[in-house]
Amino acid sequence: MSSMHAGSIGRKPGIAGMFDYRTRLTISLLAPVLLFFIVFNTIPTLWLLGLSFYNYSLTSGMPPEFIGFRNFVQIFNNRNGIWFDLSRTFLFVGLGVTIQTSLGLLLGFLFWGSKAMPGRRVALTMLFTPMVLTPVATGTFFRFIYDPDFGILNWILHGVFGLQPIAFLTNPATAYWSVLAVDCWMWTPFMTLMTLAALGSVPKAELEAIEVDRIPWHKRLTLVVWHHGKFILMLGVLLRTIDSFKTLDLIIPMTKGGPGQATRLVAMELNKQAFESFNIGWSSAYSVLLLLVSIAMTSVFIYILNLRRRRA
Amino acid sequence: MIVARLRVWSYYVLLWVVSIVFVSPVLWIALSAFKTRNDILAMPPKFIFRPTLENFAHLFARDELWRQVANSVVLSLTAVIIAIVVSFLAAFCFSRFKPKGTDFLMFLLLSIRMLPGPAVILPVYLMYAGFGWKDNHFWLIMFYAMFSIPFSVWILKGFIDGVSVRFDETGLVNGGSWLHVIFKVVLPQVKPGLIAAFIFNLIFVWNEFLFNFIIGGVSTQNIPYALAVGTYADGGVAWPFIACLTTIYIIPPVVFIYAFQKYLLVGMTFGTVRGEV
Numbered sequence: 001m002s003s004m005h006a007g008s009i010g011r012k013p014g015i016a017g018m019f020d021y022r023t024r025l026t027i028s029l030l031a032p033v034l035l036f037f038i039v040f041n042t043i044p045t046l047w048l049l050g051l052s053f054y055n056y057s058l059t060s061g062m063p064p065e066f067i068g069f070r071n072f073v074q075i076f077n078n079r080n081g082i083w084f085d086l087s088r089t090f091l092f093v094g095l096g097v098t099i100q101t102s103l104g105l106l107l108g109f110l111f112w113g114s115k116a117m118p119g120r121r122v123a124l125t126m127l128f129t130p131m132v133l134t135p136v137a138t139g140t141f142f143r144f145i146y147d148p149d150f151g152i153l154n155w156i157l158h159g160v161f162g163l164q165p166i167a168f169l170t171n172p173a174t175a176y177w178s179v180l181a182v183d184c185w186m187w188t189p190f191m192t193l194m195t196l197a198a199l200g201s202v203p204k205a206e207l208e209a210i211e212v213d214r215i216p217w218h219k220r221l222t223l224v225v226w227h228h229g230k231f232i233l234m235l236g237v238l239l240r241t242i243d244s245f246k247t248l249d250l251i252i253p254m255t256k257g258g259p260g261q262a263t264r265l266v267a268m269e270l271n272k273q274a275f276e277s278f279n280i281g282w283s284s285a286y287s288v289l290l291l292l293v294s295i296a297m298t299s300v301f302i303y304i305l306n307l308r309r310r311r312a
Numbered sequence: 313m314i315v316a317r318l319r320v321w322s323y324y325v326l327l328w329v330v331s332i333v334f335v336s337p338v339l340w341i342a343l344s345a346f347k348t349r350n351d352i353l354a355m356p357p358k359f360i361f362r363p364t365l366e367n368f369a370h371l372f373a374r375d376e377l378w379r380q381v382a383n384s385v386v387l388s389l390t391a392v393i394i395a396i397v398v399s400f401l402a403a404f405c406f407s408r409f410k411p412k413g414t415d416f417l418m419f420l421l422l423s424i425r426m427l428p429g430p431a432v433i434l435p436v437y438l439m440y441a442g443f444g445w446k447d448n449h450f451w452l453i454m455f456y457a458m459f460s461i462p463f464s465v466w467i468l469k470g471f472i473d474g475v476s477v478r479f480d481e482t483g484l485v486n487g488g489s490w491l492h493v494i495f496k497v498v499l500p501q502v503k504p505g506l507i508a509a510f511i512f513n514l515i516f517v518w519n520e521f522l523f524n525f526i527i528g529g530v531s532t533q534n535i536p537y538a539l540a541v542g543t544y545a546d547g548g549v550a551w552p553f554i555a556c557l558t559t560i561y562i563i564p565p566v567v568f569i570y571a572f573q574k575y576l577l578v579g580m581t582f583g584t585v586r587g588e589v
Binding site for chain 2: 045
């Protein structure tokens with residue numbers, strides 16, 4: 001019988017006895033996730049926070065030494081050239097997301113207008129394939145495709161434009177752009193997917209109404225399609241921005257951040273400092289800063305999400 | 313009329329060509345898996361050749377391959393199943409009881425997924441190294457489970473929010489317990505969410521390299537690990553090995569996105585966008 005009264009969820013919290021049962025249930029439902037998080041995330045993150053104030057290297061054999069904010073000061077003073085990494089990363093994110101969004105929009109509109117296309121599902125599967133592949137595998141086989149001696153891309157370029165073989169990934173002038181191109185190949189389909197979703201969120205009745213009213217197409221776009229679709233598109237752009245900021249798996253097999261530092265993005269440098277040079281103190285400070293960046297990005301994401309919820 | 317039809321068909325052709333262009337690098341690698349080493353490196357590239365299964369035979373003869381395949385399968389399946397069970401309970405709690413701090417916890421969960429990989433793994437690495445938990449299946453699975461939870465909670469909460477509270481009320485009024493409501497009333501209705509969470513976490517752990525590389529070791533290495541470190545042999549890059557392994561390894565994700573295309577959207581957006589394409 002006792003469970004009967006709990007039926008009206010969240011409305012009668014005052015009934016004696018019920019509250020305890022509900023509290024207990026709440027706690028036991030949440031406990032496993034909280035346990036996971038405390039053990040594998042909260043404690044390590046606090047540890048990280050603590051270490052960021054220490055000079056600590058696993059290779060020197062010295063005990064950790066408290067140095068206050070000196071790690072952070074070093075980062076701001078461009079130790080290991082991280083400002084160059086940051087600008088390289090922002091360029092990578094900015095260009096990549098712009099190219100992917102424009103191409104994705106174009107393809108999305110075309111696919112949206114081709115509902116009756118024969119083999120649409122197969123074509124879409126082919127298009128969506130790049131984004132579910134193992135990034136390490138992708139990076140590795142693009143090294144094969146880009147190869148100056150036996151890569152097929154150079155053969156095609158030679159055949160079509162008569163170009164001499166280009167060492168795409170080992171020439172500092174081309175490496176960055178080659179990696180960016182692979183990133184676009186991988187993620188343009190994602191923006192196509194998001195465009196299709198955004199267009200799908202426009203109510204059919206309104207589309208029919210503008211069809212009947214014979215409204216000029218640019219007004220259709222601004223008045224109806226953009227009005228409904230903008231949130232999903234913004235979420236897509238934001239997810240892509242965050243993801244592209246983290247790019248690592250793709251670059252490791254292609255260039256390992258080289259040649260020189262041409263493709264060294266933020267995540268690459270952190271990976272190198274932490275797990276190749278074992279500069280734990282410095283890397284911890286860097287991670288803390290990246291944590292702040294990711295919290296900021298998450299806030300923006302949730303803000304847009306709530307905007308959409310409020311409107312819906 | 314004819315002009316209009318022609319235009320429509322030219323769009324179809326264009327979209328097909330684009331799709332083929334996007335998939336062609338993958339096809340090229342799959343094709344290379346059936347070539348001999350000399351054919352792979354031939355210039356000009358060979359499109360017509362005598363297919364051989366020799367590379368696959370070599371690949372399957374490697375002892376460590378089977379261990380790596382087994383690791384890939386075991387790590388991803390167990391971690392994802394644990395994560396989904398745990399996440400479903402938490403998502404139900406967040407959706408129905410809304411305990412204090414729900415929004416904050418959901419926020420924290422998501423922010424973990426927004427952090428670059430090395431920053432996530434660095435403190436965990438220190439902890440694992442300190443406790444001697446490295447290169448251990450159990451602890452690696454636990455970490456992967458932890459990393460799959462945020463995504464699953466987000467997807468499942470979205471789906472549970474979509475199940476009307478009236479169902480719970482009906483169940484409770486008719487004498488069912490909360491457990492009955494959770495598992496017999498709500499669970500069957502969020503099956504699509506469970507499938508989406510399952511597939512996309514599975515693909516993520518399946519594709520994961522860095523965490524395995526840092527906190528795993530010889531006994532826990534998966535295929536991406538093998539691809540990243542085992543690419544050199546006989547004084548050069550082992551292209552036949554890479555081509556073969558890549559081809560086999562990407563089959564499951566590709567099959568998944570064909571079979572479950574309607575979950576793709578939900579899966580790629582943390583469950584925040586729903587719909588079909």
